[in-house]
Structure formats: C-alpha cells, structure tokens
Amino acid sequence: MLNTFVVYVENKPGVLNRVASLFRRRAFNIESLTVGHTDKPGVSRMTIVVDTDEQGAKRVEANLYKLVNVLLVNNVTAGPTVMRDLAMVKVAANPETRSHLLQLVHVFRARVVDLAPESVIIEITGTEEKIDGLLEVLRPFGIVEMVRTGRVAMSRGAKGAAATAGGPGELAIPVELQDDEDVSYSV
Amino acid sequence: MTKTGSEIIWECLVRQGVKHVFGYPGGAILPAYDAMTRYPIHHILVRHEQGATHMADGYARASGGVGVAIATSGPGATNMVTGIATAMMDSSPIVCITGQVGSKLIGYDAFQETDITGVTLPITKHNYLVTHADEVARTVREAFYIAASGRPGPVLIDITKDAQQSSCEFDWEAAAPQLPGYRPDLSPNPEDYDQAFALINSAQRPVILAGHGVIISGAMHALRNFAEKSGIPVTPTLLGLGCFPASHPLNLGMMGMHGEAWVNKAIQEADLLLAFGMRFDDRVTGNTKTYAPTAKKIHVEIDPAEINKNIKVDVGLVGDLRQVLEHMLPDIESVDRSEWRQHIDELKGDSAVRDIQNLPDDGHLYAAHVINDLWRETHGGAVVVTDVGQHQMWEAQYYHHEQPRSLITSGGLGTMGFAVPAAIGAKFARPDAEVWAVVGDGGFQMTMAELATIVQEKIDVKIAIINNGYLGMVRQWQEFFYDRRYAATPLLSPDFVKLADAFGIRAHGVKKRGDVLPTIRDAREHRGPVLIDFQVEQEDTVYPMVPAGADLHNMIRRPNPIVETAQDV
Numbered sequence: 001m002l003n004t005f006v007v008y009v010e011n012k013p014g015v016l017n018r019v020a021s022l023f024r025r026r027a028f029n030i031e032s033l034t035v036g037h038t039d040k041p042g043v044s045r046m047t048i049v050v051d052t053d054e055q056g057a058k059r060v061e062a063n064l065y066k067l068v069n070v071l072l073v074n075n076v077t078a079g080p081t082v083m084r085d086l087a088m089v090k091v092a093a094n095p096e097t098r099s100h101l102l103q104l105v106h107v108f109r110a111r112v113v114d115l116a117p118e119s120v121i122i123e124i125t126g127t128e129e130k131i132d133g134l135l136e137v138l139r140p141f142g143i144v145e146m147v148r149t150g151r152v153a154m155s156r157g158a159k160g161a162a163a164t165a166g167g168p169g170e171l172a173i174p175v176e177l178q179d180d181e182d183v184s185y186s187v
Numbered sequence: 188m189t190k191t192g193s194e195i196i197w198e199c200l201v202r203q204g205v206k207h208v209f210g211y212p213g214g215a216i217l218p219a220y221d222a223m224t225r226y227p228i229h230h231i232l233v234r235h236e237q238g239a240t241h242m243a244d245g246y247a248r249a250s251g252g253v254g255v256a257i258a259t260s261g262p263g264a265t266n267m268v269t270g271i272a273t274a275m276m277d278s279s280p281i282v283c284i285t286g287q288v289g290s291k292l293i294g295y296d297a298f299q300e301t302d303i304t305g306v307t308l309p310i311t312k313h314n315y316l317v318t319h320a321d322e323v324a325r326t327v328r329e330a331f332y333i334a335a336s337g338r339p340g341p342v343l344i345d346i347t348k349d350a351q352q353s354s355c356e357f358d359w360e361a362a363a364p365q366l367p368g369y370r371p372d373l374s375p376n377p378e379d380y381d382q383a384f385a386l387i388n389s390a391q392r393p394v395i396l397a398g399h400g401v402i403i404s405g406a407m408h409a410l411r412n413f414a415e416k417s418g419i420p421v422t423p424t425l426l427g428l429g430c431f432p433a434s435h436p437l438n439l440g441m442m443g444m445h446g447e448a449w450v451n452k453a454i455q456e457a458d459l460l461l462a463f464g465m466r467f468d469d470r471v472t473g474n475t476k477t478y479a480p481t482a483k484k485i486h487v488e489i490d491p492a493e494i495n496k497n498i499k500v501d502v503g504l505v506g507d508l509r510q511v512l513e514h515m516l517p518d519i520e521s522v523d524r525s526e527w528r529q530h531i532d533e534l535k536g537d538s539a540v541r542d543i544q545n546l547p548d549d550g551h552l553y554a555a556h557v558i559n560d561l562w563r564e565t566h567g568g569a570v571v572v573t574d575v576g577q578h579q580m581w582e583a584q585y586y587h588h589e590q591p592r593s594l595i596t597s598g599g600l601g602t603m604g605f606a607v608p609a610a611i612g613a614k615f616a617r618p619d620a621e622v623w624a625v626v627g628d629g630g631f632q633m634t635m636a637e638l639a640t641i642v643q644e645k646i647d648v649k650i651a652i653i654n655n656g657y658l659g660m661v662r663q664w665q666e667f668f669y670d671r672r673y674a675a676t677p678l679l680s681p682d683f684v685k686l687a688d689a690f691g692i693r694a695h696g697v698k699k700r701g702d703v704l705p706t707i708r709d710a711r712e713h714r715g716p717v718l719i720d721f722q723v724e725q726e727d728t729v730y731p732m733v734p735a736g737a738d739l740h741n742m743i744r745r746p747n748p749i750v751e752t753a754q755d756v
Contacts, residue, residue: 010368013316018308025309055495062492068313068333071368 002031003057004083004153006161007046007064008038008072015069019046026063028052032150043071047152072161080156086125086149088113089135092142093120101141108134119144190357192320192350193222196284199327201226202359205255207246207615209239213259214299216286218351231615231644234636236263238608240270240341241634243281245612247274248595249570249620251405253335254281254612260288261299264345265306269602271341272310276599277426278403280339282330290318290347304345312340318347321355324362332364337371338490339403373491375504375511380518383485383502388520390459390483392527393419396442396471399426399598400464400489402591406509407431410463413512418524420531422450424465425583426598433567433587439531443471444733445580448742449534451733455740456530457482464488464508467497468599473739487511548700554578554653554723558585560703561623561651564711569621570595570613574606574630576660578653580729582625604633607650611637614646621649621711628654628680638690641716649710650718652683655725663728667743683720694718 009015016035023030031049038045050060057075064073093101094117101120105112110124124134128151135143155161190198196219200208209231212220223230233239236258243254258267264285274281288297304316313333315326323346330342387393401410401423407430414421414437421431422442431438440447442454451473454460460482465471472478475498484500486493487508494503504511558581561569567589573579573596588594595613597605610624631652641648662676687694693713695706697720710717730745 014304017305021308059492059496062494065370066312066490066492068366068369 001051001053001077003050003052003060003075003077004081004151005046005048005050005060005064006072006074006076006153006155007048007070008161009044009046009067010069010071011037011042011044012069015044016046018067018069019048019064022063022067023048023050023060026059028056028060034150034152047150049151074155074161076153076155081153082156083127083151083153084125085128085131085151086123087131087135087146089122089124089138089146090114090119090144091122091138092118092144094118097141101138104134104137110134188357189354191218191222191352191354192317192323192346193218193352194225195320195323195355195357196327196346196351197222197226197228198357199324199359199362200228200255203327203331204252207231208255208257209233209242209246209612210257211236211239211259211263213261213263213286215260215288215348216257216263216284216351217259218348219257219284219286219346230257231611231640233608233640235634236266237270237604238611238634238637238640240267240281240283241273241602241605241608242612242615243283244270244274244277244279244605245572245595245609246616247279247281247339247612248277248609249592249613250616251592252280252616253331254279254616255284256281257284259286259299260303260345261301263299264301264303267343268306268310269600269604271307271343273597273600273602273605274341275310275312277597278339278399279341280334281341282327282334283341283343285343285345286351287316287345287347289349291349293318293347303343307343310341311343312338314343314345316345316347317350319355320350320353323350324357324359325364328362329364329366333366333369337369371489372507373489374506379502379504380515383504383515384518386459386483386485386502387417387461387515388522390419390522391524392453392457392530393417393459393461393524394439394453394457394482395419395421395461395463396424396454396465397421397427397430397463398424398465399430400487400508401427401430404464404489404508404510406464406512407591409509409512409516411435412516413519416516416521417519418522418528419461420453420528422446422454424468424471424598425596427465428583429588429591429593432589434589437528441583443468444473444735445584445729445731446471447535448731448744449531449536451739451742452534453531454479454482455738460484462486462488462498462500463512466490466493469497469735472498473733473737473741477738479739550699552698552700552703552721552723553727554581554655554721555585556700557651557653557697557703557721557723558582558625561625561707562586564704564707565621565623567593569593569623570617572596572606572610572613572622572624574624574626575601575603576627576630576658577655577663577727577729578625578627578659580660581653584729603627603630606630607634607648608637608640610648610650611640611644611646614648622647624648624650626650626652627659628652628656628683629658629678631683632680635686638687638692638716638718642691646716647714648716650716652718652720654680654683654720654722655727656680657725659727660729662726663732666726666728667732667734683718687718692716692718694720696720696722698722
C-alpha cells in the first residue's frame with residue numbers, strides 16, 4: 001500500500017541525496033518525493049510516498065531517523081490528512097474544441113493559465129484520483145505535455161506535524177531543540 | 188585567536204584526546220600534514236590507506252575510544268572505503284579525515300578528485316564536506332560526538348585544500364555540536380518494561396543472546412548481575428565474545444553458524460530469547476522462518492532500526508544496554524532454572540568434550556591445536572586480532588575469552604586483511620597488552636605490507652599465520668556445496684619466514700605439534716615483533732556448521748574422530 005511520510009530535514013547540501021540514497025540502499029521504492037522550504041529558516045519539508053507494507057513503513061521511519069540531518073518523520077497515511085497533487089497539462093486546442101475544453105476545466109475546478117492559438121495549459125490541484133480523472137477526459141484532445149508535482153500532505157486539525165509524529169523525533173522538531181528530557185520510544 | 192584550517196584540525200584532535208593518527212600523506216592533505224608537526228600527536232605512517240582505517244578501527248575496539256585515520260584525496264580516500272565499511276558493519280567509532288581538491292576545482296575532475304562523501308554515503312554513520320576553515324572546528328567536534336555516541340560508527344570529514352590553507356578565528360567553545368535531529372539518548376517505555384518483566388520472570392527456558400552492544404555500552408557487569416540473579420544462561424555472538432567470561436558456569440559458548448551445537452539447539456527449544464545488543468545477523472539465525480519457533484523475544488538495542496528488522500520480537504526496549512539492564516535488575520526475580528540448564532548440559536553430550544589436548548599426536552598439525560596452545564600459553568590474557576575465515580572461527584571456538592575487548596575481528600563485513608593492521612592499532616591503544624594477530628595465509632597476503640609499519644614504529648605485535656595453503660573457508664564451502672571443485676582456492680604463498688626476515692622481523696616456521704608451544708613461548712619472551720608460520724593440515728574443516736540459510740538446528744557435525752585428509756609429510 002502507499003505510505004505517505006512527512007519528513008522535516010535540515011536544509012543542508014546533500015540532504016536530499018542522503019534521503020534518496022537511504023531508500024535506494026534499503027531497496028524501498030519511492031513513488032514520489034517533493035521537497036520545499038518551511039516557515040522555519042534552515043528547515044525543509046519533504047513529502048515522500050512509498051509503496052510498502054506496515055512493517056516496511058516502520059523500517060522506513062526508523063531508518064530515516066538514522067540520518068543525522070533528519071529532524072522529524074511523520075507517517076500520515078492512517079490519520080486524517082489532506083493530500084494534494086498539482087498538475088499542469090498542455091492540451092492541443094483549436095477554436096472549435098476550445099469551448100468544450102473550457103467546460104471540462106470548469107467541471108473539474110481547474111484553471112486555464114495559458115491560452116495560445118493551438119493549445120491551452122490547464123492547472124489543476126487535487127487528489128491524485130481527481131487529476132487522473134481530468135487527464136482521462138483531456139486525452140482525446142491530445143496532451144502535448146504534462147507535469148505533476150507529486151503528493152504533498154498535511155494532517156488535519158490544529159496540531160502540527162511534531163505533535164502527531166511518533167518515534168524518537170518527537171522532541172527533535174527544531175523549536176524545542178535541545179531539552180534534556182529523555183525521549184521514550186516504543187516500537 | 189586566528190588559525191589556519193589545518194591548525195584547527197589538529198587543535199581539535201588534541202582537544203578530543205587524540206594521541207595517535209594513522210595515515211598516509213598526499214597532495215590535497217599536505218597543508219594538514221605540514222601543521223601536524225606542531226602538535227603532540229603521534230602519526231603512524233601506514234603502507235596503504237586501507238591499513239590506516241583498520242588500524243583506527245583496531246585502536247577504537249581495543250580502547251573503547253575513537254580511532255582516527257587520515258589520507259589524501261582521490262585514491263587515498265577510496266583506499267579507505269573497505270576499512271570504513273568494516274567499521275560501519277561492526278559499529279566501530281572511527282573518524283576519517285581526507286583531503287579534497289580546492290573548493291573551486293570541485294566538480295571539474297581535477298587531479299586526484301573523487302567525490303568521497305558521495306562514495307561513502309551509505310557506509311558512514313555520517314559524513315561531511317568542509318569547504319571553509321571556519322567550519323572545521325564544529326565539524327570535527329560533531330564527527331567525534333556522532334562516531335562515539337548512540338550506536339557508534341565511522342564518520343568521514345572531507346576537507347578541501349583551501350579550507351586547510353585559509354585562516355579564521357578559532358573558538359572551541361563556540362564550535363559545540365549543533366545536531367538538532369540526532370537523538371542517541373533514547374530510553375524504553377515504562378509499559379514495555381512491564382511487559383518484559385512479566386515475560387522474563389515467567390520464562391522456563393530462557394537464553395540470553397549477548398552481542399557486541401554489551402561491550403560497546405560497557406554492560407559486562409550489568410549483564411553478569413542480570414544472568415546470575417535470574418539464573419539465565421548466556422551465549423555470546425562472535426563480536427560478543429569476551430563480554431561474559433568464558434569460564435563462567437552460565438556461559439554456554441558461542442551461537443550461530445559455527446557456534447556450539449548445543450547452544451543452537453537450546454535457542455531452538457527456548458521459550459524466551461533475551462537479545463542484548465545484537466542484531467539477529469543471518470550468521471546467527473540461520474533460516475529466520477524456523478528460528479527459535481517457540482520463543483518469545485525481547486530485544487534490547489540502542490538502534491531502533493534494528494528492532495523487528497530480521498526477527499520479529501515481542502518486546503523492543505530501545506536504549507543504552509547498560510542503563511536498561513541496570514534499570515531492570517531490581518525487578519528480575521531469582522527463579523530456579525537448574526532443570527533447563529541441566530537439559531542444555533545433556534544436549535552437549537559428547538560434543539562438549541573437545542579435549543583436543545589429549546588427542547594422540549598423529550603427526551598432523553591442526554589449527555585448533557595451535558589456537559588452543561596459544562590460549563593456554565597466554566592464559567587467555569592476550570588481545571587476539573583475527574582475520575576472516577576458518578582460523579577466525581577456530582579462534583572463536585578454542586581461544587576462551589574472559590575479558591571484553593580481548594577479541595578484535597571483522598564480523599559483519601568479513602574483511603580479509605583486517606587482522607595485521609587492526610592488531611597494530613590495538614597495540615597503540617594498549618601498549619602494555621600482549622597483542623596477537625591470528626591470520627590465514629590468504630588474508631595475511633592482502634595487507635602484509637604493514638609489516639613495514641610494525642618495524643618502522645618498533646612495536647611488539649606477534650603474528651600467527653594459520654597457513655593451510657588454501658583459502659580455507661571458501662574451500663570448505665566448495666567441499667560441502669560445490670562437490671569439492673576447488674576453483675581458485677589453492678593458494679601459493681611466499682616463504683613467510685624469509686619474507687619476515689626481509690622486513691627484519693624474527694620468524695619461525697612450525698610444522699609439528701610438539702613445536703607449537705615452545706615457539707609460542709619463544710615469541711612471547713622476545714621483545715619485539717615475531718611472525719610464526721604454522722603450516723597446518725590443508726583440508727581441515729570448521730565444525731559444526733549451519734549451512735547458509737538452513738535451519739539453526741540442522742548442523743553439519745564433526746565426523747569423529749577428526750578426518751585426516753592431507754598427505755603425510
């Protein structure tokens with residue numbers, strides 16, 4: 001099954017390589033990986049989707065924590081989570097087909113972000129299923145090119161990622177960095 | 188005060204308590220070497236950078252501290268790879284410092300440029316590329332902290348030439364480690380403890396599996412208290428040998444592929460396994476599907492990623508072993524387990540009587556005799572450093588280790604060529620200890636250039652070559668599993684006595700059993716290095732043996748008496 005991990009890492013050179021190398025070395029297949037800045041300077045956030053079972057997901061988490069630059073790992077698969085993917089699709093469109101196309105865009109709550117005589121670029125945000133659905137209906141028009149960001153995820157509710165994460169990183173979130181409290185850990 | 192990056196390297200090493208550094212100079216590390224002469228650190232010039240890493244490793248394992256190796260960029264750095272991987276697999280704390288081409292040249296395939304942080308990414312606990320002098324101090328401090336804390340391991344620091352040459356303000360205090368994501372100080376959940384107590388106190392047939400973690404965490408005393416109070420017998424892993432006295436009545440002997448048959452049987456019959464600082468390596472479990480089928484399992488381990496990795500356990504206690512054992516001791520009940528121990532004694536049967544001293548001398552020299560004589564003659568008090576292969580297993584079986592850190596061997600990676608350099612490192616760590624490298628004729632030839640290091644440094648390391656003219660363990664596998672087709676295992680060696688002589692090392696060849704003890708005695712009395720070439724039975728075999736992937740209780744047993752296969756001399 002697909003497991004989605006939210007991973008906070010120190011923003012240092014080579015960290016993405018360390019994470020990717022870990023997945024390769026332990027023979028885990030990355031379905032998608034996105035990385036970007038957070039609101040905290042020096043901290044980046046990754047969303048990693050891995051196809052593995054429950055046992056494998058625990059191994060992913062434990063091995064990620066072995067990386068010195070990893071601050072926090074949160075497997076958000078089971079909990080209530082908002083997951084989004086963003087896609088831009090360039091579709092062939094001439095004056096005859098354009099209005100039909102725009103109707104579909106409206107139905108899917110997508111937007112047109114570029115319009116040229118022979119093509120349009122459609123931007124859509126949503127779950128992977130929704131994007132797959134749009135692609136399905138766009139295909140007959142002729143998809144010229146397409147780009148997807150891969151999944152990003154965030155737990156629902158007031159709590160931040162630190163509070164919902166299990167494992168030894170619980171206190172490793174950068175805010176309360178170096179308190180001397182013992183971290184108890186259950187496997 | 189202002190210092191160059193090179194000076195900061197040595198300044199920090201001195202402050203970390205480093206006394207010895209094993210290395211080999213070259214272009215990109217020259218600035219650091221130039222600064223070295225101004226600091227009270229003894230540099231040991233090795234003959235190959237792999238040797239430097241094994242020496243640092245041996246130094247770390249013999250002392251319990253951190254070993255340091257240094258090399259130049261490119262080939263100097265890549266030659267370290269095997270030693271780094273060896274240290275990684277056996278959780279040995281070493282810090283490797285490599286020079287790198289100037290930061291402006293990185294990525295342009297400059298002379299002797301190798302992306303060594305990329306190369307060593309999966310075989311280091313952590314690594315660094317340092318491009319500015321002002322990063323040196325913090326990096327060195329973090330490297331030592333990471334290498335030695337938690338589950339120890341190798342850390343590599345790659346420092347560009349310009350970072351070594353340029354200057355900056357040096358402030359030791361301000362360069363304290365900043366590692367927000369690194370938490371080596373985990374401790375178990377209280378509920379997990381309660382579950383463990385219930386399992387332990389009610390177990391009828393428990394066995395303690397004692398691994399390298401006992402030694403690393405300094406839990407020897409805690410383990411002994413635990414075992415004695417609970418009456419639970421102990422079996423060490425290969426790297427655990429010495430963590431529990433061999434002569435202790437609760438010590439069953441080693442487990443695993445070449446472990447004692449009764450130990451493996453006891454594990455298969457146990458109702459509880461207490462895994463202390465070990466990782467259920469395939470060499471100790473055999474087939475994991477049939478491993479200890481009736482046993483509940485409690486795993487005490489500092490690395491959370493090891494729990495449920497190879498063997499699914501019932502309780503995982505993550506933390507420092509010594510602290511966990513000390514915490515547990517008051518709640519461990521004294522239970523009468525004499526019946527279970529008696530049962531294990533019965534499992535031993537005849538195989539417990541491995542009285543090789545009293546076997547008739549039939550004119551053949553068996554490696555087991557050599558090891559056993561070495562044990563008797565040194566009263567089990569030497570630091571023995573073994574290589575990889577048959578001699579390594581015979582050493583584990585016939586040298587009875589009473590003290591921790593008295594056996595140094597490459598367990599996880601199984602690195603041939605480890606013994607001689609690691610023994611050199613061990614001797615620097617413990618100059619007063621008697622250090623013996625026990626090594627096969629194959630492994631010895633992989634790193635024998637380090638004999639020159641021994642001579643140049645004037646150190647007293649004894650080398651026992653167990654010379655059987657084969658890559659013996661591979662030959663043994665060919666005998667069992669490849670229908671005795673000895674592809675590429677017969678091994679021609681130089682005259683080791685003459686070779687040692689060329690290096691200026693005293694040497695003897697031994698072919699007869701009666702000569703073993705006198706030669707060992709002579710070597711011990713000689714102040715200085717001695718090499719002994721024990722020309723042993725060519726096609727002797729290590730028994731018992733669990734074939735790779737087989738069930739732990741399905742062992743190939745020793746044909747009795749010892750089968751003689753070699754021609755008479």
